[in-house]
Amino acid sequence: MALGVAATGAGIRPGWFARSPRLGALTQRLRRLGVLEQVAIGALVAVTLLLLAVPLIAPHGASDVVADPLRAPSWRFPLGVDEQGRDVLSRVLLGMRTSWFACFAVIGSGIAIGGAVGVVAGLSRPLVDNSLMRLTDVFLALPGPLLVLAVVAALGPSLLHTLVAVGVVWWPFYARIVRGEVKAIAARPHVESARMSGARGWSLARRHVAPGALGPVLVTASLDISALLLTLAGLSFLGLGSPAPAPELGAMAARGFTYIFTAWWVPVFPAAGVFVLGFVGNLAGDAIRDMVEG
Amino acid sequence: MGRLILNRLGALVVVLFALTVAVFVIQAVLPADPVRASVGANATKEVVEAAREELGYNDPLVVQYAHFLGRLAQGDLGTSLRTRHPVTEDIAHFAPATIELTLSAALLAAVLGTVLGVWSALGGRGSGVARTVILAFASAPTFLVAIFMVLVFYRRLGWLPASGRVDRIPLDEGPTGLLTVDGLLHGNLDQLSSALRHLAIPSICLALGPAVAIGRVLRGSLLDVMGQDHVRTARAKGLRERAVIVRHGLRNALGPALSMAGLQVGLLLTGVVVIELVMAWPGLGLYTTQSIQNVDFPAVTGIVLVMGTAYVVVNTVVDVLQLLADPRVRATTTASA
Numbered sequence: 001m002a003l004g005v006a007a008t009g010a011g012i013r014p015g016w017f018a019r020s021p022r023l024g025a026l027t028q029r030l031r032r033l034g035v036l037e038q039v040a041i042g043a044l045v046a047v048t049l050l051l052l053a054v055p056l057i058a059p060h061g062a063s064d065v066v067a068d069p070l071r072a073p074s075w076r077f078p079l080g081v082d083e084q085g086r087d088v089l090s091r092v093l094l095g096m097r098t099s100w101f102a103c104f105a106v107i108g109s110g111i112a113i114g115g116a117v118g119v120v121a122g123l124s125r126p127l128v129d130n131s132l133m134r135l136t137d138v139f140l141a142l143p144g145p146l147l148v149l150a151v152v153a154a155l156g157p158s159l160l161h162t163l164v165a166v167g168v169v170w171w172p173f174y175a176r177i178v179r180g181e182v183k184a185i186a187a188r189p190h191v192e193s194a195r196m197s198g199a200r201g202w203s204l205a206r207r208h209v210a211p212g213a214l215g216p217v218l219v220t221a222s223l224d225i226s227a228l229l230l231t232l233a234g235l236s237f238l239g240l241g242s243p244a245p246a247p248e249l250g251a252m253a254a255r256g257f258t259y260i261f262t263a264w265w266v267p268v269f270p271a272a273g274v275f276v277l278g279f280v281g282n283l284a285g286d287a288i289r290d291m292v293e294g
Numbered sequence: 295m296g297r298l299i300l301n302r303l304g305a306l307v308v309v310l311f312a313l314t315v316a317v318f319v320i321q322a323v324l325p326a327d328p329v330r331a332s333v334g335a336n337a338t339k340e341v342v343e344a345a346r347e348e349l350g351y352n353d354p355l356v357v358q359y360a361h362f363l364g365r366l367a368q369g370d371l372g373t374s375l376r377t378r379h380p381v382t383e384d385i386a387h388f389a390p391a392t393i394e395l396t397l398s399a400a401l402l403a404a405v406l407g408t409v410l411g412v413w414s415a416l417g418g419r420g421s422g423v424a425r426t427v428i429l430a431f432a433s434a435p436t437f438l439v440a441i442f443m444v445l446v447f448y449r450r451l452g453w454l455p456a457s458g459r460v461d462r463i464p465l466d467e468g469p470t471g472l473l474t475v476d477g478l479l480h481g482n483l484d485q486l487s488s489a490l491r492h493l494a495i496p497s498i499c500l501a502l503g504p505a506v507a508i509g510r511v512l513r514g515s516l517l518d519v520m521g522q523d524h525v526r527t528a529r530a531k532g533l534r535e536r537a538v539i540v541r542h543g544l545r546n547a548l549g550p551a552l553s554m555a556g557l558q559v560g561l562l563l564t565g566v567v568v569i570e571l572v573m574a575w576p577g578l579g580l581y582t583t584q585s586i587q588n589v590d591f592p593a594v595t596g597i598v599l600v601m602g603t604a605y606v607v608v609n610t611v612v613d614v615l616q617l618l619a620d621p622r623v624r625a626t627t628t629a630s631a
Contacts, residue, residue, distance in 0.1 A: 036426075141309040142316060143605040145564040146598050150320045153586045153594040226433050230503075233435050234568050238583055253437055257572065260441060261449060271438035278433030286429070 029291045037287035044284035047277070051097040060087040062094050062247040070263040080265035082256065088265060092273045095249040100277055102163055103228045107221050109167040114174025115217065119205045121175070122182025129179075136175045144169035145231055152240045159242040162235055170228070177220055181213035215292045222288040225281030233274040249274045299614055306610045313602045314366065317595050318359050371599065372592035376585060381596035384581060389600075390471030391459055391577035392570070396562055397472075398493050399500035403562075404555065406505035411512025411551065412539065415520070432506040436565050440499045440572045447495060454494050457574035461488045496573045500565050504558035511554040515547040549620050556612035563601050 030041065050057075060066050064086060071081040079088040121132040144166075151165035185191060186209060194208045235241065236250025244251075249270045256267035337345075346352055350361055365372075371381035414424055448456035455461070460473050463484055468476035474493070477485030519525065520543050528542045529535075570579030578597060585593035 036422075137305075138309055138312045141305075141606060141609065142313055143560045143563065143602045145560065146602050146605070147316055147320070149564070149567075149582070149586070150317060150594055150598040153589070153591060154320050156589075157586075230433075230435050231564075234437075234564060237435075237437055237568055238571065239587060250435075250437075253435075253441070254571070257437075257441070260444065264441075264445065267441055268438075271435055271441055274435045275430075275433055275438050278435070279430055282429045282433045283426075 026291065033287065033291055036283075037290055040280070040283035040287040041291070043280050047100070047280050051093075051100050054093045054097045058090040058093045060090040062086070062091055063245050064090075070259065070266070072263070073265055079269045080263065082252075082266050083259060083263070088269050091247040091252060092249070092269050094247040095252060095270060096273045096277055098159070098247070099229055099232060099249055099274065102159065102232055103225060103281075106163055106166050106170055106228055106232075107224055110170040110174050110224075111217060111221060113167070114171035114176075115178050115210070115213075117171065117175040118178025118180075118213070119182055119210055122179045123186060123205060123209065132175075133179065136172045136179075139169065139172040140176070142169070145235075148235065149238075149240070152235070157240050157243060159246070159248070162232065162240050166228070166232065166235075173220060173224075174217060177216050178210075178213045181216055182209050185209050185212040219285075219289045219292050222281075222285040225285055226278040229274060229278050229281060295617070298617055302610055302613050302617070306606060309606050310603060313599065313606065314363060315359075317599055317602075318362050321362075321591070321595060322355060322358075366599070371596035374585070374590055374593040376588045376590040376593065381593050384593065385578065385596060385600055388576065388578045388581045391575060392566060392579060394459075394472040394474065394489075395493065395496055395500070395570070395575060395577060396566055398474075399497040399562060399566075400504075400555075400559070402497055402501035403504040403508060403558065406501060407508025407512060407551065407555070408544075410505060410509030411516060412544065414509065415513045415516040416539070428506055428509065431502055432510075434502070436499050436503065436568050437572055439502060440495065440569060443495045443499060444572075455492050456495065459489065459492050459576060460485065461492075463488060496569045496575055499572075500562060500569050503565065504555070504561060507558055507561075508551050508554050512547060512551040515550045516543055519543050519547045549616055552612055552616055552619075556609040559608045560605050563605055 030038065033041075065084065066087050067077065067081045067085055069081065069083050069085045071077060073080040077087055077089065079092060082088050082091070117132055117136065121129045121136075124132075147169055148162065148165040151168070152161050155161040155165075191204070191208050194204055199208060232241075233250040233253075236248045237254045239251065239254065241248045241251050252270035253267045253274075256263075256270065259266045350358060353361075369382050371385070373379070374381050374384055377384055410428065414428065443454075444456045447454040464482075465473070465485055466476055466480035466482045467473075468479050470476055470479075473489035474486055477483065477489060520539075525538060525542050528538045533541075566577070567579035567582050569575065570577050571583045574580070578601070582594065582597050584590075585597070
C-alpha cells in the first residue's frame, strides 16, 4: 500500500478524460486501426455533422406541398413525392435527424442513470450494493420494449413519452458494466491512496473511479446505437412516436405502406433511412470496440 | 444442483411479481379516466362517483393492487373496451396465430444463427466481406426487410402470399390451433402447404435479426473454444474436422449463444407486433396495435402481462437448461451465490 501511495500520489492529475493522457492514447489507437474501421468512425462523425446541418441543406420543409402527390423520383425530387405532395428527401433527412439525436439522448440518459447506479453500488457497502444489483437484475429480466408499449399507450403517443419510457428501461446494462468496472478499479492502489488522503463520496467517484469505467461504457454505448435506432423506429412504425405530420422514419414507412405497389418510394426510402443509420452505427460500434479494447 | 434450479425458480417468481407491479404502476399513472370510459361520457357526476366507488378506484393503492393480483390469479384481465369481450378470451383467440409465427421464426433463427456462426468462425477467405454483409442485415429494420420481401417474392415473382395466415380453403382446425400442425394431424396437406407458404415471409423477416445476434455470439465463443487444448487433442488424434467442430467445438460454444437466444425472444415479441401489422397476420400483435390505436388500455396491459410472462419464463428455462448442460456455469453460480 505504501508503494501505491508513492507510485500514484505524485503523478495523478485529477480530471475527466480530456485532461488525462487517455485522449492521446485513443488518437494513437485510431491511427493504428484498419482502413475499414477508420472509415466507419469517420462516417459516424460525418453523419452526425450532416444531420446537424439538415435544416440548412434540406431542399424543402417537412410539410411543404411541393408537387402533385405520388410523383416518382426525378432530378428535381430525387426520392420522389409522397401521398400529400411533400418532398420525400427532405422528410427522410429530417426524420433521420430526429432518430439519430433521439437515440443519442436515450443512450446519454442510460449512461447517466446506469452510471450513477453502478458507481454507487460499486463503492457502497455490500447491503446497498446487493440491493441495487438485485433491482438492476429485475429490470434486466423484464421485457423492456413491451413495457415501453404499455407506458406509451397509457400516456398517449408522443416522441417525448416514447423517449422517456425507453430511457426508463435502457439503463440496467450500463449499471451492470459500470458496477463491475468500479469494483475492479476500487481495489486498485490509487483509489486506496485517494481514500487515505481524504477523498470521499462524490469526489472520489468522479475523479478516481468513474474515468476508468469510461472505456467499457463507450464500447457498450456505440454497440447500442443501432439496437436503439431499430427499437425506436419500430415503436414509431406502430404509431407510438410523434403524431401525424411530424417527419418520423418509422411512422412514414407505416403510413406509406399503403402505396407499396403503386409508389414504392414512399415507404421504402424512410425505411432505408433507418437502415443507413443503423448500418453506420453498427460499423462504427465495431470499430470503436476494436479501438478501445485493441 | 436442485438448489440452484430452485434458486432460479425463486428469481422467476420475484421477476413475475415485479412485472405485475410495473404494469399496475403504469395503470395507476394512466391519465385517461377508466371509470368515465366504462360508464360513458354523458354520465352524470353522481353516476361516475358511484361507479368509481363500486369499481374500487377510491381505495388506497395497496388495496387496489391486492385486488388487481386477485383478479389476475383468477385469469381475469378485464374487458376490452374495443371488442367488449373479456381480454383473456381475446388473447386465447389470437394467441395461436402468434405462437405459430414466433415458434417458426425462433426455429429458423436458431438454425440460421448456428450456420452463420459456424461459417463465419471457420471461413478463412472472404469472411471479412461476410461480416460486413451480416452487419448490414443486423442494421435493417424488420419493416424494411418485409417491404423488400413483399415486393420481390409477392409482387415480382408471385411465389409467396403477402398477407394473412392461410388461403380460403376448407380448414381442419384441430387441437393445437397451429394451422401447420393441425393440417399435418388431419392429413390435410393443402392446409399445411398453404400455411407454410403464408409463414415464409413473416417468419424470415422476424428471424433475421435474432439469427444475426445469435451468429455473432456463437462466432465469438466458437473462436474461443477452437483455440483450446482439448480441440487440439481431438485434432491430433485424427478426428475429421467436422467431427471436431460439432462434437468438441460447437457443443462447448453453445452456452453464450443459448443465453443470447433467450434474450432475443424479447426482440421477437416486439418484432412480431410490427410484422403482424405489415403482413395483416391475425394474431396478438395486430390485436395489440389495434388496441393501442383505440386506447384500449385493459387489452394492452393484458397483452403486456401475457407476453412479458412468456419472455420471463423462456429466459428462466434457458438458464436452467444451461445449468443442466454446462458444469462451468454451475461452478460460477455456486461461487458467486
